[in-house]
Amino acid sequence: MxxxxxxxxxxxxxxxxxxxxxxxxxxxxxxxxxxxxxxxxxxxxxxxxxxxxxxxxxxxxxxxxxxxxxxxxxxxxxxxxxxxxxxxxxxxxxxxxxxxxxxxxxxxxxxxxxxxxxxxxxxxxxxxxxxxLGPEALSREFSSDYFIKALKKKKKNIKNTLLDQTVVSGLGNIYVDECLWQAKIHPESLAEKIPALSVKLLHEAINQTIAEAIKFGGTTVHSFLNAAGKTGLYQEHLKVYGHAGQACPRCGEKLKKIKVNGRGTTFCPSCQKEYK
Known part of the structure; x- marks a missing residue:
């Protein structure tokens, strides 16, 4: 999507x-x-x-x-x-x-x-x-203070929380995996248990990743083309999505792919901490 x-x-x-x-x-x-x-x-x-x-x-x-x-x-x-x-x-x-x-x-x-x-x-x-929809990434409304307060009210895992569009809108499977890796947060962490400092890092990762992906014209993994018929280029910069079984770019551990609420999810089992 x-x-x-x-x-x-x-x-x-x-x-x-x-x-x-x-x-x-x-x-x-x-x-x-x-x-x-x-x-x-x-x-x-x-x-x-x-x-x-x-x-x-x-x-x-x-x-x-x-x-x-x-x-x-x-x-x-x-x-x-x-x-x-x-x-x-x-x-x-x-x-x-x-x-x-x-x-x-x-x-x-x-x-x-x-x-x-x-x-x-x-x-x-x-x-x-x-x-x-919640506020979109990169917007003034999507502040770190807002994000911290919003996650404290969520009792489900952080992967599903970011995908449901009510806390922050605009993210899908690709960018959620990338942002969680950037922030060193395990996708099955309970949203309400993630400490404020880590939420701030996730907030920064979301804004940074989305801005960079826009700069490169988006990600073409399957069939995405823009209105001019051209593919995106950000797929060349993905760190974890689509790289299951390969070495983590940060620690070298093998990246793992699991299902989280039915969605394929790639993460590093070594350097992404799980909060329960």
Whole structure:
């Protein structure tokens, strides 16, 4: 699933390709992608101009004229790509925004898990999935003091806590493993038992890792491509994710992979301390 760095990379490339383009027509080939009535969605979006592309955590916010916003979640394998109107439809293209300049923005999703919802701009934090999210990494709201207090209220393991998006949003499996390794915290540690100093180190690791991953255009492990069709480069800098059985870059111990709440999790059994 694209995480915050990947979605931020999509936002940047998508903005470069679509800003100020007028939507002449909308085609929805797979209505389940749309939250709500797909025909109503297409009619309301028709004639609008793309003014800006924003992002919150893993959600894209496509700002349209007349005070509308498309809230888009890519889920596992959703992608946007710009083509000429005459380009034949790919079998995994599910929504098309045809522009007045002869190009089209198409949403492609092999698994069909992605979703789009049209809302009035400014209401997205109230009427969409964004309402359940905690502050995102790198934001002012995500302070170390906030993080310490939030983890003290969580009785589950730290891996699951970071993945549930209510304490901090934007992290997925890849970056949680990387951040926990950076902070020397075992993924099965109870969140409420982690001492404040270690929580501060984890806070720093989250912000540092996310910022660096954004700089390198995100991580391509399976199928991630940005809106310009290019892969990310951060996979070349991963320390633990995808390296199970290899030597820990810090202590040399063999990295181990286990399941934590059903999620594959790679860590160092020697230098990542478990707090219970």
């Amino acid at each position: 694209p995480e915050m760095p990947e979605v931020e990379t999509v936002r940047k490339t998508l903005a470069a390709l679509t800003l100020n383009k007028k939507i002449k027509h909308v085609t929805v080939w797979y209505p389940n992608i749309i939250d709500g009535d797909s025909h109503d969605f297409a009619q309301k979006v028709k004639g609008k101009t793309i003014l800006k592309i924003d992002r919150y955590a893993k959600f894209l916010l496509i700002r349209l004229s007349d005070n509308y916003t498309i809230v888009s979640h890519l889920r596992m394998e959703g992608k946007y790509h710009l083509v000429k109107n005459s380009t034949p439809k790919d079998k995994h293209d599910h929504v098309e925004f045809s522009f007045s300049d002869g190009t089209s923005l198409r949403y492609n999703d092999v698994r069909k898990f992605g979703r789009m919802q049209l809302v009035i701009t400014g209401t997205e934090r109230k009427v969409t999935g964004l309402s359940k």
